[in-house]
Amino acid sequence: MDEDDSGDRSRSAGHLADPSCPRPADNAACQDSLPFTIRLVDRDTVPALLPATFRSDQGDLKVSSRDVWRCIISELDLDRLSSIHRWLWVAGLPRLPRPLHRQLVLGRDLVITELMDMHLVWAPGRIFLKPVPRFLLEPEFWSDYLACRCPRGQACDHRRLRRRALGFLFSYTALVSHESDFRIALKTDLLPPEVRWPQWRTFVEQIHMRTHDMRANIDRRFYHGELRLSRLNKIYSLYQTPLRAYASSWDSYGAFFRDNFTFLASATVYIAVVLTAMQVGLATKALGGNDAFQSASSVFTVFAILGPLIAASAIVLVFCLMFVSNLAYAVTAKRRRLDRKRNAESP
16 A cells, blocks of 8 residues: 555544544454455545545535545444334344345335435335445455454444444345346446456355354344335334334325325225115115114214215324424424524634
């Protein structure tokens, strides 16, 4: 490594200094902790392997090379899933994700997402997959950025991010099992184009051989393979942010009304069929004189009148609450941005 590369790496390390975790003395001291040693991508400094930009917690656009550590945190962010981990068994079984060829057999489109917490989340006809970032395929990244010297059992950011990164790579060892899966991954840009099948086989072997207890070394999110989006939305709206889903399927209020009133219309048609059947039953001698059937018909008739009305009112009420919530969020976000602008302009 020449002096320029060393300077770039040292400046980047300054951004990620974590006082809660001692840094390794040198790369050689961390070789045993590397999950793999084969190099799958062209060698370069870690900042050069990162995305061009990332978004901060406040929504501001940041240049990755100027804040490497926060960029890495953003790339490996699983906080939303961690907050509802005890309910993830509802959204997905504790099993490995299906290989890519199997996803296609199930009729799912492979949809690219750059959000780690959307990786392996599926909806009808599609599954979201995060491409493997180049920096995760660089061994020096693991020794320089994810190595931890804290006592075993002590929590720190490096160890937490390492478990997330290792769990993510472990998911890909299941997704790309066969050469056909590998070709699908290259075709859909899930893997860098310079990776070759023999290299990938060696990479998978090293990860499994050098990580003795995989379950104990990966983030618990990856105990569950594929997660169903509809159930994540329900879990998140019930236990985290009411009226806000994990990943909303509505891009407009019109879509919200369309989906909900479509369901209501279908239910109303079914109610009409049942009412017609009851009317026919009341016209017969066997059921016309049956007190229990007449009582049930009376109750269901009242339900048929009030049920759709109550459901429609509930839909409108939810819309009003969503509108007020979104408006309040927009006003708050605008106020925060103006405050940051004033603070930046003040001497």
